[in-house]
Amino acid sequence: MFRAIDHHFEVACDDDTLGELIDETFAHCIVDSPDVDNAEHIEVSVRGAEVRIASDEGVVTVPQNRSLQSVVSMINLRGAQRRGETVPVLHGGAVSFGGEAILTLGRSGAGKSTLVSALAASGGEYLADELLAVRSATCVSGYPKAITLKPGSWAALPFERPDRTKRAQRFIDTVDYVAPEDAGALTVLDEAWPASIVFPTWDASIRTAEVEPLQPSDALLSLCEAAYLPLSPAAFFLLAELAGRCPAAAVRYATTDDALLEVRQEARTVDDGDVVLYGPSAQPSGVSVADFGSEAVVLSPDGSVASIAGFDAAMWSAAEEDSKHPLHTIPTE
DSSP states (O other), X not given: OEEETTEEEEEEESOHHHHHHHHHHTGGGBOOOTTOXXXXXXXXXXXXXXXXXXXXXXXXXXEGGGHHHHHHHHHHHHHXXXXXXXXXXXXXXXXXXXXXXXXXXXXXXXXXXXXXXXXXXXTOEEEESSEEEEEETTEEEOBOOOEEEOGGGGGGSSSOOOOOOHHHHTTOOSOEEEOTTTTTOSEEOSEXXXXXXXXXXXXXXXXXXEEEEOOHHHHHHHHHHHBOSOOOHHHHHHHHHHHHHSOEEEEEESSHHHHHHHHTSOOOOSOOOOOEEXXXXXXXXXXXXXEOSSEEEXXXXXXXXXXXXXXXXXXXXXXXXXXTSOOSOOOOO
């Protein structure tokens, strides 16, 4: 039995080699929970040049060389979707040093997994490279499957791509997976204290890493962008508290050696301020507000997020009662 965030699953495969690859990929996700009622059963069957994957949500057939990646992508999506309503799940990874985690978040292809691998190789404790669950402003839990690495990552890392047998290579296209211990991670953790947040972008055209410290409101907007939807008010408030207490920065880098020097240091130089949270029950329009003082971030009932300057609770309440200026259609910024 395996677990991806709060989703339990098991996989049966009729091919020994592909089955071993799947087991290796999720080796650190094993849990001793044989009696989980809502566990998903996935059947993987090799049919010549194609592989059939049957799950709770139907059957798909994929090319043989895409089979491992397809199984992993399916489980990633389940872990993101099948979580508690109040638990925000982020697209990103984390590596801890002494129990203090550096979160690396952002869009696919931005260089998150490469940076996670480099942090792990520098003696970090691995939590995740795909999904993170924010349990509280002081606790994130990981999803410690093997690290997903694309072709462009290998040249930047201090270890080589796994030496696969010819039979194993049949089930792997360009994307491969590396066990955290093979990447150099000190150990694997279930959870850690979030110490800083990094939004990385790999850019081969720059010479040295460029760091842009983020204000808490900007960090919250980026956290919401990295969160899997829908985002409930309770989940939004957890992200607001995280943004209020963790240094955050956008980091553009060309080499992992250069990036490591930056992300291991203080990421933001502004003073932390208190965040005041206004629940939707207190707002006639149903919005949720995280007020950081000079700027606030609002979550509308339709899930869109925007920042506003100079938020004042009394003025906001008065504006909500003005029928000429309804606030239920807040644009995403």
